[in-house]
Amino acid sequence: MSWTRRTLVALAVCVLVPLGAEGCATGGASGHAGTVSPSPVGKVLRDTDGTGRHLREVAGEEAPEVGVEVTPDRARGWDVLLTVRRFRFSAAGARRAAVPGRGHARLFLDGRPVTRLRAPGYHLSGRLVPHGTHHLTARLYADDGTVWAVRGRPVESTADITASGAEPGPAGAPSESTP
The missing domain is CATH 4.10.910 (30s ribosomal protein s13; domain 2)
Incomplete structure (x- = not known):
């Protein structure tokens, strides 16, 4: 030969x-203990989040945490501030690999994707939030696109938003007519 x-x-x-x-x-x-993982960080599960991204299971004491705070602003929008622990936002163009406590966040309004965040602050336009009560969820992702998870559940936080008053019309004028 x-x-x-x-x-x-x-x-x-x-x-x-x-x-x-x-x-x-x-x-x-x-991998660790007979499991295959594309990186030495956690264990990639077969389970996925609502967008089809696989969960990356990490122990609770190692897991990142996220909180979300939403406050109305003067321009009929919403200021969103994420507070994170054991997590750092990666810059755009970061290597597509899972690094402990690194990645980005994604915002979802009533389960629909809004944006990807590489920083803790975001302005949510009032045009995206119709009249009524809605749920804004911030979920943490590793740079390889997997979802940080603990005990089979994504690392995320949800805040309620209640939009009331007149809805803006096409030219910024209220759509409700006044007598």
């Missing part, structure tokens, strides 16, 4: 044998 054929056979064996097998690991990329 020539050296190139032996090399190809060895590579084929490493590809077909599960990750973490002796002799095929490439240094630090193997």
Whole structure:
């Protein structure tokens, strides 16, 4: 058998044998205790969030936390402020890998995606929040797109928003008529 054929056979064996097998690991990329994980951070679960992103399970004492506070502003919009613990926002263009306590947040209004955040503050336009009570959820994601999770549940926080009063019309005038 020539050296190139032996090399190809060895590579084929490493590809077909599960990750973490002796002799095929490439240094630090193997899973923990027989589980396969694309990074050494937590364990990627089969479960997904509502957007189809897989959950990345981490222990509660290591897990990031998020809180969301929403206050109305003078321009009929909402100021959103996230408070995080054991989490840092990654800059745009960050490497697509799970790093402990790093990533971005996504905002959802009544379950529908609004935006991706790389900083704790955001202005939510009043045009996106119709009359009534709504739920604004902030969920934390790793840079590889997985959702940080604890005990099979995404790391997230929800705040209620109640929009009342006249709805703005097409030119900014109230849509309700006054007698």
